[in-house]
Amino acid sequence: MQTLSTALIQVLGSVFNLTGPGHYINWGFIQLSVANLIVIILMVIVFFAAILIPFRRHGGDDR
Amino acid sequence: MTIDTDLPSNVAADRPEDADQLTAKLRHAAVAALPPERLMPDRQPAYVASWIYVFGILTMSALAVVILTGIVLSIFGPLWWHVSSTGHFVNSLHLWSVELMFFAMVIHLWGKFFMAAWRGRRRATWITGIVAFVLSVGTAFTGYLSQQNFDSQWISTQAKDGINSTGAGAVFNVLNFGQMLMWHIVLLPLIVGVIVAIHVLMVRLRGVVPPFAPPGEPVTSTEPVTIGAATEGDES
The missing domain is CATH 1.20.810.10 (Cytochrome Bc1 Complex; Chain C)
Structure with a gap:
């Protein structure tokens, strides 16, 4: 278990290198970190998915 | 409140002679405003069958985890959450449940704004x-x-x-x-x-x-329905 978690940390660490300063996007006076931008994009995707993906309904009538 | 030495503990309420008491008035007002079937309903209107309605309860579920992990953190203190593995884990649960709470809360807010x-x-x-x-x-x-x-x-x-x-x-x-x-x-x-x-x-x-009426269809009432007066096809 310890070996598995260590290996997982190494794999994730190679994909997401968090050593060093963060990345930022500048647009006029607006400064936005790439991490926050990714979260905002994910929220927009989940918002539209929640509207478009059908919801499985239970029961026979509407109430 | 009237003191009654002969009163069994299971009949302490709703005597006609106590109708003017503050406790009776408060209880009747609370039950009239929020009867149990409205407070914990078994069913919801048909339009609630959408994933966009899930994010309110998801926000509250994440809030429950935030509060529970916060209680654990407050019991053991900063040294524990900075040094021990279990402390790190609970600290991370506290942080990520907050992240999830805001994630769900913002989508809940967007959904309710556009509705x-x-x-x-x-x-x-x-x-x-x-x-x-x-x-x-x-x-x-x-x-x-x-x-x-x-x-x-x-x-x-x-x-x-x-x-x-x-x-x-x-x-x-x-x-x-x-x-x-x-x-x-x-x-x-x-x-x-x-x-x-x-x-x-x-x-x-x-x-x-209720959702907005589709184009060309008559506008339905958005008013809340009174319990007991609801009929098939009403929106509440």
Whole structure:
């Protein structure tokens, strides 16, 4: 278990290198970190998915 | 309240001669406003069958995890959450449940904004939701200040100028760790809890707002339906 978690940390660490300063996007006076931008994009995707993906309904009538 | 020495404990309420008592009046008013079937309904209108309606309860579920992990963190203290593996784990649960709570809360807010969820005498529901959102931002902010690490030092020194420019720094000193910790673990959770409880009670009282009528179809009522008067096809 310890070996598995260590290996997982190494794999994730190679994909997401968090050593060093963060990345930022500048647009006029607006400064936005790439991490926050990714979260905002994910929220927009989940918002539209929640509207478009059908919801499985239970029961026979509407109430 | 009348003292009755012969009264069995299971018939302490709803005697006709006690109708003028404050407890009887409060109880009747509470039950009339929120009868049990409205407080904990078994069914919802057909339009609630959409994933967009899931994000309110997802926000509250994440809030429950935030509170539970916060209680554990407050029991064991900063040394534990900074040094031990279990402390790191609970600390991470506290952080990531906050992240999930805000993620779900923002989608809930977007959904309700585009539904114009304040329609049909639901303004109090909308306003309590907005107040809960703003207070949650403040609670998260004081949480970052309470971490007791370089991150919290950096955030507090950056935030002090912003707070001081508003004049609030005179009573809300972000460099005062003890004050920020008390705001984070006592005052703000208490206020957020009360506001969220009122928000949920307002949802139960007024019901979930019906969607807009499709183009060309007659506009349906957005008014909340009175319990007992609902018929098939009503929106509540």
